[in-house]
Amino acid sequence: MTRPEPSADTAEPELFGTALLHDPHGGYSRLREQGPALRTTTPDGAPVWLVTRYADVRAGLTDPRLSLNKATATSSGQHGASMPSELDAHLLNMDPPDHNRLRRLVAPAFTPRNIGRLRPAVQQRTDALLDRFQDGSADVMSDLAAPLALGVICDVLGVAEEDRRDFRTWTNTLRSPAPDAARASRQALKDMHGFLAGLITYKRSQLGEDLLSQMICARDHDDRLSEAELVAMSFLLLFAGYDNTANLIGNTVLALLTHPDQLNSLRSGTLDVSRVVDEVLRWNSPSMLASRRFAREAIQIGDVRIAAGERIWMSLVSANRDPQAFGDPGTFNVDRPESGHLGFGQGLHFCLGAALARLEVEIAVLTLVRRFPSLRLAATADRLGWCESFRNRGLLGLPVVW
Numbered sequence: 001m002t003r004p005e006p007s008a009d010t011a012e013p014e015l016f017g018t019a020l021l022h023d024p025h026g027g028y029s030r031l032r033e034q035g036p037a038l039r040t041t042t043p044d045g046a047p048v049w050l051v052t053r054y055a056d057v058r059a060g061l062t063d064p065r066l067s068l069n070k071a072t073a074t075s076s077g078q079h080g081a082s083m084p085s086e087l088d089a090h091l092l093n094m095d096p097p098d099h100n101r102l103r104r105l106v107a108p109a110f111t112p113r114n115i116g117r118l119r120p121a122v123q124q125r126t127d128a129l130l131d132r133f134q135d136g137s138a139d140v141m142s143d144l145a146a147p148l149a150l151g152v153i154c155d156v157l158g159v160a161e162e163d164r165r166d167f168r169t170w171t172n173t174l175r176s177p178a179p180d181a182a183r184a185s186r187q188a189l190k191d192m193h194g195f196l197a198g199l200i201t202y203k204r205s206q207l208g209e210d211l212l213s214q215m216i217c218a219r220d221h222d223d224r225l226s227e228a229e230l231v232a233m234s235f236l237l238l239f240a241g242y243d244n245t246a247n248l249i250g251n252t253v254l255a256l257l258t259h260p261d262q263l264n265s266l267r268s269g270t271l272d273v274s275r276v277v278d279e280v281l282r283w284n285s286p287s288m289l290a291s292r293r294f295a296r297e298a299i300q301i302g303d304v305r306i307a308a309g310e311r312i313w314m315s316l317v318s319a320n321r322d323p324q325a326f327g328d329p330g331t332f333n334v335d336r337p338e339s340g341h342l343g344f345g346q347g348l349h350f351c352l353g354a355a356l357a358r359l360e361v362e363i364a365v366l367t368l369v370r371r372f373p374s375l376r377l378a379a380t381a382d383r384l385g386w387c388e389s390f391r392n393r394g395l396l397g398l399p400v401v402w
Contacts, residue, residue: 014040014041015031015038015040015050016040016041016042016043016390020390021388021389021390024288024317024390024393025317025321025330028052028315028317028318028321029318029321031050031052031315031318032052032053032318032322035302035303035304036051036052036053036056036301036302036303036304037049037050037051037052037056037301037302037304037306037312038050038052042311042313043390046311047310047311048292048310048311048312048313049301049304049306049310049311049312049313050313050315051301051312051313051314051315052315052318052319052322053318053319053322053324054319054320054322054324054325054326054342055322055324055325056301056302056314056319057290057314057315057316057318057319057342058319058340058342058346060290060293060301060312060314061290061314061342061345061346061347061349062346062347062348063299064096064296065295065296065297065299066293066294066295066296066299066312067095067293067294067295067296068092068093068094068095068099068291068292068293068294068349069093069094069095069294070088070093070294072294072295072296072309073294073309073311074294074307074308074309074310086193086228086231086232087189087192087193087231087232087235088228088232089226089228089229089231089232089233090102090229090232090233090235090236091103091233091236091349091352092236092291092349093232096348099348099349100348101223102225102229102233103348103352105215105218105219105223105224105225106215106218106225106233106352107352108214108218109211109214109215110352110353110355110356112355115355115356115359116359118152118156118356118359119359119363121152121155122148122152122359122360122363123363123367125148125151125152125155126144126148126363126364126367126368127367129143129144129147129148130144130367130368130371133372136401136402137378137399137400137401137402138399138400139397139398139399139400140249140250140253140368140398140399140400141246141250141394141395141396141397141398142397144249144364144368145245145246145247145249145250145253145364145398146168146242146246148246148249148360148364149241149242149243149245149246149249149360150164150167150168150242150246151164152241152245152356152360153237153238153241153242153245153356154167154238155210156210156211156237156241156356157210157211157212157234157237157238158199158203158208158210158211158212158213159199159238163195163199166191166195167192167195167238167242168242169188170188170189170191170192171188171239171242171243173185173187173188174188174189174239192235192238193231193235196231196234196235196238197227197231199212199234200212200216200227200230200231200234203216204216211237212230212234215230215233215234216230237352237353240351240353241353241356241357243286243392243394244286244287244357244392245353245356245357245360245361246394247286247387247392247393247394247395248277248280248281248285248286248357248361249360249361249364249365250394250395250398251280251284251285251286251393251394251395252276252277252280252361252365253365253368253369253398253400254284254377254381254384254395254398255276255279255280255283255284255332256276256365256369257375257376257377257400258332258377258381259332262276262332262334263369265334266366266369267369267370267373271334273362273365273366274358274362275334275335276334276365277358277361277362277365278334278339278341278343279332279333279334279336280332280343281320281341281343281344282320282321282326282341282343283320283321283329283332284317284332284393285316285317285320285341285342285343285393286392286393286394287316287317287343287344287345287391287392287393288315288316288317288389288390288391288392288393289313289314289315289316289317289390289391290313290314290315290316290342290345290349291349292311292312292313293311293312293313293314294309294310294311294312295307295308295309295310295312296308316342316343316345317393319342320341320342320343325338325340326338344357372400372402373402374402375400375401375402376400376401376402377398377399377400377401378399378400378401379399384396384397384398385397
């Protein structure tokens with residue numbers, strides 16, 4: 001059977017309300033039981049289908065009938081379907097062949113060999129931040145996770161130290177849940193665009209070893225990145241490289257501090273830190289939703305028919321706790337037999353910076369827990385605050401003592 005599409009005067013259920021915001025894992029558990037795809041509206045008022053089950057999300061991430069190009073959409077919200085046009089030309093807004101061309105030009109900078117060269121610098125920056133931990137207390141988010149993630153991605157791209165404070169302010173503005181955040185976000189995006197365009201102009205005359213210089217010089221026969229693509233890709237790498245990595249560090253430290261047996265195994269060397277990060281990416285991933293897609297043609301998800309042009313959001317955080325894919329999914333278990341989490345996505349759009357994020361998180365977490373063997377939470381886990389976002393899962397603060 002096919003469910004009838006809602007008529008224009010049918011009120012859509014409010015799925016993206018306070019209940020889901022404050023308890024995403026519990027909320028998505030209930031939504032998975034209601035159907036494979038649920039019709040609702042985004043927080044900015046656009047109609048959307050929400051896909052929550054692992055098999056459907058995994059299939060959708062690799063389905064060529066689902067487009068990332070907003071030109072495919074038949075509707076948009078109050079603030080449009082995507083970033084402003086001047087920041088549109090990046091991987092998360094493109095389909096093949098444009099996507100393949102752009103990724104081919106930037107991917108060489110993210111090879112395991114190139115990422116591996118960053119290990120000494122990441123370790124040095126981590127050690128320097130931990131040297132500042134004084135008086136038996138600190139906040140992992142503000143004192144380690146955020147400055148490390150921002151410092152590393154700015155080092156990689158070649159952003160000068162004096163410009164980083166502005167970038168952190170812009171990023172915090174874009175993440176703000178405040179009622180008037182839309183206007184401030186538009187200004188932050190405008191400021192970031194101007195800064196990045198100016199930085200690229202400067203780099204053209206002062207090429208170095210940084211990633212931005214590599215992207216400027218990237219060639220594939222006669223092909224190269226356009227000015228708009230350079231600006232948009234720089235924005236994507238800066239924003240994602242900072243925000244998602246900082247949140248993954250915080251989520252990983254919290255998971256370990258609330259699971260002392262696995263923390264002790266990590267400290268003793270009997271547990272590989274990469275297994276911890278993989279389980280955090282499944283159990284409490286910082287990326288809650290995949291980039292929005294639009295149906296190129298009418299498609300069927302289970303018994304639900306989605307019309308051509310309609311918007312689709314796929315919940316990574318829901319898929320990663322689907323009991324049909326993972327046994328006892330609500331339990332943090334680094335020894336679980338199942339694999340295949342979707343924390344970094346899947347297919348063509350698998351996270352380009354995954355290796356860099358892993359490197360930062362593994363170094364930061366392992367160094368922290370070994371350097372401070374008595375590290376523990378300064379407040380109970382249920383008292384910690386989370387960013388008010390349907391897209392990102394990150395702590396507002398993570399106070400610790402030792």
